[in-house]
Amino acid sequence: MRLRFLLWIVPIFLVACSAEKKAQKAFKLGKYQNTIDIYKKIQAKNPNAGKPNYFLAESYRLSNRVKESEAYYAKAGGKGIDKDTVQYYYAEALKANGKYAEAKEVMNKLAANAETPAMKDRAKAGADGIAYIENLETKKNYYKIKNLELINTPSSEYSPVFLNNELYFTSSRGKDRIYEATGTPFTDIYKVASRGANVDVATVAPLPAGINSESINDGCITFSPDGKTMVFAKGNNGKRKGAEDVDLYISRFRNNVWTEPVMINVNIANAWDSSPAFSPDGRTLYFASNRKGGYGGDDIYSAQMDSRGRFSKARNLGPEINTPGNELFPYMAEDMKLYFSSDGHPGYGGLDIFVVKRVNGKNSIENLGQPINSTGDDFGMFLFRPDRGFMTSNREGGKGDDDIYTFVNEDPNLKVVNYYLQGITYGKDKEEKVQILPNTKVTVLDGKGEVMQDFVTGNDGKFLFRVYENEDYTLTGTTDGYLMKRQTYTTRGRSVDPLSLKELLTTITFDTTLVLDKTETGRSFVLDNIYYNFDRAEIRPDAAVELDKLVQLLIDNPEIKIELGSHTDSVDIESYNLDLSQRRANSAVTYIIQHGIAPDRLVARGYGESKPIARNTNPDGTDNPVGRQKNRRTEFKILEIRAVPKTLETDDSFDEDKYFKTDGN
Structure with a gap:
């Protein structure tokens, strides 16, 4: 350890x-x-x-x-x-x-x-x-653990990762050079053929040179779901010059060999960055770091990785998870529960393993209890099935410094339900023609408005997000030439009772669509539910709700200048209606300016009864209340599209094309 x-x-x-x-x-x-x-x-x-x-x-x-x-x-x-x-x-x-x-x-x-x-x-x-x-200690615990004796030695074995019937782990076995920080040998990454927890010890072998290095600690590995991208930690060579402490490296499997590893941009100079773990979909990398600006010793961070291997800026997971102590060895299971080790949350001593459970939009952090945890260091959780997996511990009774253990969860009520939200992005022009919209960045935000995940659609316009039961979300879509779109979605009332299920693992997928409007000058949009009291121009509370949406649209789309137009029906004389509509338009624009939008992006105009979109009276001369209601509307029209500099989230991103030649594999 x-x-x-x-x-x-x-x-x-x-x-x-x-x-x-x-x-x-x-x-x-x-x-x-x-x-x-x-x-x-x-x-x-x-x-x-x-x-x-x-x-x-x-x-x-x-x-x-x-x-x-x-x-x-x-x-x-x-x-x-x-x-x-x-x-x-x-x-x-x-x-x-x-x-x-x-x-x-x-x-x-x-x-x-x-x-x-x-x-x-x-x-x-x-x-x-x-x-x-x-x-x-008073609560029932259904975990059972067992030392994986065939793998463990008097040296250190830790951080197990299972992929495609192979178990990868880090070990100090077979190394002669001693690391002066601990008095123990340097570490390498190994793999062994395995069917679940049944390992074929005769196949144990280190990963090739280039991944492993002499007189440097190599360890803590993770793979993308397809097994073609690995990220691992390398460092601690005991020298003040050269590699600064510990950093994360990336390598790709091409032409049946692993490419030369290179550092990724999430590293910070003079900081310890290690224990990486990909999310089940391979789009998020979790890792631990002791960089400045955290909440304690080691904190857990996340960074998004796109299809080209570029990483976004690392994000601290916040004080709910990170403490003044150490949080490290994150692992995101298939059911999207985050496991991690900590000596800052309440534990038995040293590092304990915790799980983050999300219920109704709130996280609760639970110690897994004994026998998973002990007075020693317990870490490196990995599930190869929802009820079975591996972990590491240096508890009493092991074979060496750190040992790998297997565990099983025998909870009779254990049922895993995965919820997903899938959809398609469409684009709509002023003629209301709709077509699939590729290359659209779709983002899902939680009920607090915090970003959960991003997705860039392909030619099919499809996107997919992991969601949770009984939560409210906001989807945003943005691409060049279209207005950024916000749309709400809720999973409330759509979940299933796990106890009613027979299978250990169940997947439920919800469907939605996201339609973006093309940004075109002269294009008009009707604002729903903008009502005024009779013969008045003051903004009512229900109208304020709708105008707030327009404020958000203008914030999301800083390149557009709009005209806000107010229309009336034909009740009263034309000149009066023209004056009333102008006062109402002025009132709406004033409200928008008061909420932070620059005045030079807004023009107020009253049209009175001059531009009806429906008949005010029926053909027989009787009143048409439905038509009059449609005519009493407020619209905004795009007057101008300005050039606004964009701030790219991936300005400091890693681009694999800089390092790897594309060979079609």
Whole structure:
């Protein structure tokens, strides 16, 4: 486990003696095992010295050996060392060793006496987390796990990924060169033939040179659904020059070989970017990073990848998932539940595996409980069936540092229902002719208006999104030459009761269409439900709702200048109707300007009764109320289409064409 998320730390302490200088230099370079070896000799002369104990504790923690840090944090201290931080990590070490009562006591004292509000809050959360675990133990758990003994060795095996009857994993087996940060060998990526959890150990082999490298840690791999694109982590060579910590690389399978890996643009210099995982549709890459601007140590991020291998800007998944601790090893299952490991959410100690469940548009985060989790580090979840999969743990009783385990979920009520929304984009011109509209970017937003996913349609105009039960969505469509379109969709009342299903996995697909209007000067659009009180021009609340939609349309389409025209029926004299319609048009334009639209994009015009679209009276001279209602309308007409600079979301994107030759495969 020690190699999985190492951080560079710059110490703030100056020491005088030669041994301590060497230890400090090793600590600064992230060579934590060297630091431990030196400070143990220093500490042997004075076992209770605060500073050596502090650096021993920190070196064990930062090389992910939290259990071993307990005895040293208990004695850590000295000038310049933050005592509250020491106490917090001492409590975490106690918890990692299963000493929950003692850990809770330390956390409670720290919550009451810490010098900063932030540490008080963090300690209180730690104490509450222990209470959460105690309550979790009272609930029924249907998981069963088993050590995958044929694969595991005294070395480290972790991050299992299953694809096309092959199990990929990371291991430090067979490597002679030692990584000075942890005192363990460097890692490579391996694969083995496997039918589910039945592995053919005789087929274990490392991936080819170019993917694996000497004296560099290679590990944590993920594949696109078709198996032709891989992203994996590479780094930690122990040198200050060269690869900066850990980065993500991409390779494509072409002509039966993997292309030379290249770094992808989601990496940040001097940051740790690792544990990648593609979503089931291959369009989203999840990964962990300790880059600046996050919520703690390691946070989980996502980036969209298009059909050409270009990545969008990475997006932090937010404080609901990320904490002041570490969140890493994300995995999106086929049912779109996000699994990840964390030492910041309430857990048993070290890393625990959590699942994000989405219900009625809200996320809840649940600890999977024992036996999936333990006082050790538990991570690297992967499901090869909805009820079966792999994970990694360095718990007691294993064969080595990290071991791969298999698990089964025997919940009798386990039923997985996947909901999808599919549709087709169409374009409509001023003659109302409709045809399939390709190359349209369709985006689905959740009930809060936050982007969930993008899709660019092909020649067939088709798009497909994963959706959830009992939620409201907004679809947007945009392409050159057409007005950006917004359209609502809801899955409320359309879900099925999982308990009524017989199959373990069920897929339900909803259908919709998205029709975009061609951007053409002179084209007019009727605004529905823009009503005024009799003989009045003030904007009514129901009319404001519709005008708000026009405001949004103008925001979405900054290139258009419009005329807002008001029309009346033939009641009253023509001059009066002309004046009334002008006042109503002015009122509507004023409302739109007040909501942020520039005045030079708007023209108000009243047409009175001069442009009816229906008869005000029937042929026999009687009143035609339906026709009059149609004539009492408000329209907007495109007057001008301006050139507006576009901001591309993929300005900093990775373009595979820059690196890979197209061979038709």
